[in-house]
Amino acid sequence: MTAPPPGFAHLPKVVQTYLDAHARGDAPAAAECFTPAAVVIDDGSTYRGREQIRDWVNRSSTEYTYTTTPTAAVQRGPNNWTVNQRVEGNFPGGIVDLAYRFTIDDAGITALDINPA
Numbered sequence: 001m002t003a004p005p006p007g008f009a010h011l012p013k014v015v016q017t018y019l020d021a022h023a024r025g026d027a028p029a030a031a032e033c034f035t036p037a038a039v040v041i042d043d044g045s046t047y048r049g050r051e052q053i054r055d056w057v058n059r060s061s062t063e064y065t066y067t068t069t070p071t072a073a074v075q076r077g078p079n080n081w082t083v084n085q086r087v088e089g090n091f092p093g094g095i096v097d098l099a100y101r102f103t104i105d106d107a108g109i110t111a112l113d114i115n116p117a
Contacts, residue, residue: 007073014109015073015081015102023068025061027054035108042114064091071097079104084117 008016014033021030031054034040040047040056047056066089073083083100096116103111 005070005072007075008070010075011073011083012081012104014104015083018109019068019070019083019100022057022061025058027058027061030054030057033109034112035105035110038108038110038112040112040114042112064089066091076101079110 018030018033021027021033031050034050034053036050038049038053040053042056042060045056047053066087069086069088071084071086073081075081081102081104083102084097085100086095086097088095099115099117101111101113101115102109
């Protein structure tokens with residue numbers, strides 16, 4: 001077994017739970033990691049609230065076949081984490097390195113901004 005990428009040992013549980021749920025395509029479980037008023041920005045679109053986030057996870061998990069490989073996790077502040085992942089699949093370009101920028105509070109993920117790393 002290989003060691004986790006740098007920073008993953010200290011990743012907040014809610015972030016790890018979201019990443020695991022999204023990777024297995026479990027949109028309801030992934031959406032539950034977010035607060036009711038959370039915002040996700042991905043690929044130029046904004047999704048607000050758990051219902052829109054659940055729909056986004058469902059669509060993004062099924063639109064293409066892909067794998068994610070975590071490469072690093074860095075705490076940027078008391079409530080901010082950046083998780084870098086390599087995504088490989090049958091989407092245009094086939095490989096992309098993405099930075100997932102999470103903002104969290106005691107209730108869950110309040111914001112997620114996904115951009116090329």
